[in-house]
Amino acid sequence: MATNFWTSSHYKQLVEPEEVDMVNPLDKEKGITLEDFKLIKMHMANCISKLAQHVKVRQRVVATAVTYMRRVYTRKSMAEYDPRLVAPTCLYLASKAEESTVQARLLVFYIKKSYTDDKYRFEIKDILEMEMKILEALNYYLVVFHPYRSLSQLLQDAGLSDINMTQLTWGLINDTYKMDLILVHPPHLIALACIYIASVLREKDTTAWFEELRVDMNVVKNISMEILDFYEGNRMISDERINAALNKLSSRS
DSSP: OHHHHHTSHHHHTOOOHHHHTOOOHHHHHTTOOHHHHHHHHHHHHHHHHHHHHHHTOOHHHHHHHHHHHHHHTTTSOTTTSOHHHHHHHHHHHHHHHTTOOOOHHHHHHHHHHHOOSGGGOOOHHHHHHHHHHHHHHTTTOOOOOOHHHHHHHHHHHTTOOSHHHHHHHHHHHHHHTTTTHHHHSOHHHHHHHHHHHHHHHTTOOOHHHHHHHTOOHHHHHHHHHHHHHHHHHTSOOOHHHHHHHHHHHHSOO
């Protein structure tokens, strides 16, 4: 597993935290702040999850779709690549990459059913056109490694593979896709950070196990802190704040 990751296009595309927090100049002109930028990406990750429930694809497809969406915005502006269209198109592309193909017309049907706002009114041709743009923005690199892959192995190794810990850590990993961690850190370190948080919450002593792993505990703890800070800072996000951020994109600067 690890060997494959270290030679993959995913590893080569990891970026520094500053690079994911850069608001495109075109978006800045629209008045998009860093907070707006993060908020819109988080909202779009949630939209992908909701849409995925309707079309019944597994979590891995959702995670890949969210990763594509986040990668796109390290290279392209939201002003040019409307997040409301990018999100479902990334799900469409991820479903093909992960061999769980969903038809574009099904996505269009559920988008219209879920959102009354005209700004979400897309047709099949819109998704197909955006798919080509996204492929180009991703340089056609579609392989994504996820923390889930190493999680069960690590939990087993730590003697923590009971249902309680498995569910808790899996849930924590799901939430990391509301952040940009997958663009910055190797997936096994994200999995370790989630195990670290879960072991503290469940009062399980994993000190000796972590020492044996010989991983950089500073990195694991930093990722853990980022996850906990995220929970702290995003407890009360109103739809009004999200809509206000999205409306800036629609306004003429």
